[in-house]
Amino acid sequence: MSIEVNGLTKVYEQQKAVNNISFKINKGEIVGFLGPNGAGKSTTMKMITGYLLPDAGTAMVSGIDVTQNSIATKKKVGYLPEANPLYYDMYVKEYLLFVAGVYGIGNRQSAINNVIELTGLTIERKKKIGQLSKGYKQRVGFAASLVHDPEVLILDEPTSGLDPNQIIEIRNVIKEQGKNKTVLFSSHILQEVQAICDRVIIINRGELVANDTLSNLQKNTKSNTVKVAFKESLPIESLQNLSAVTNVQKGNDNNWQLTATDATEARKQLLELALKENLNIVSLQTEGNNLEEIFRTLTKMD
Secondary structure, X not given: OOEEEEEEEEEEOOEEEEEEEEEEEOOOOEEEEEOOOOOOHHHHHHHHHOOOOOOEEEEEEOOEEOOOOHHHHHHHEEEEOOOOOOOOOOEHHHHHHHHHHHOOOOOHHHHHHHHHHHOOOHHHOOOEHHHOOHHHHHHHHHHHHHOOOOOEEEEEOOOOOOOHHHHHHHHHHHHHHOOOOEEEEEOOOHHHHHHHOOEEEEEEOOEXXXXXXXXXXXXXXXXXXXXXXXXXXXXXXXXXXXXXXEXXXXXXXXXXXXXXXXXHHHHXXXXXXXXXXXXXXXXXXXXXXXXXXXXXXXXXXX
């Protein structure tokens, strides 16, 4: 029950949408798959699920080569694509029965009742899909990805269109499913990834730029933002003239946010400035590396 990608590559004309990326995800792991728009996330997911053929490299799902046996792979994978294609003229239960039939599930009625309850579709189960809100349409797609109890879940923006309460509900479902499945989860909502995922994989312009736990990424990615507050007012030039400071932003009162080449050196220079100018520092802190800061650092344009 794992995903293993080796040297996966996809080329569109002269552009490499995905360029020689490799990673592995084991059973019981929920891994966040991140990258800017156009980075190659959806393309990679489509290759892992067998909906798109790679130009080079391999993708294995539960030990099966996706290219060699895509039908066997699809039986083991629950896939929620970003576009979430649905039949709007079908009723919720009717559609899920149809999907269960495609997978050849024995006790279809029991299977769809379980996923309807699991994904919070009970009150909407008798409606046509076209009558549902965007959030509930997303739940139908999620239910369809779970109906055959897959070993592997590939979820491309699963919380898209959900309100904050619905996001929490679906987050809990994903976390529960991740206890005994392999989950690859893509989202632009970085707080969601931070709340759900054990590990993050970040790609940028088709290249793998990070594959590690969040705690390790925080340790290895230096913060370059320093926040300082003085009791006294001072001219902006006093801070701009510090050699370790590259940008100065004025906040409320005498609060400042500094971008530094080296946060430690900037803090040292601020203390020296305060001593020299007889200033009182009320607070001085280096911003911690949250996932948003790490993401911006690793995917910034050259």
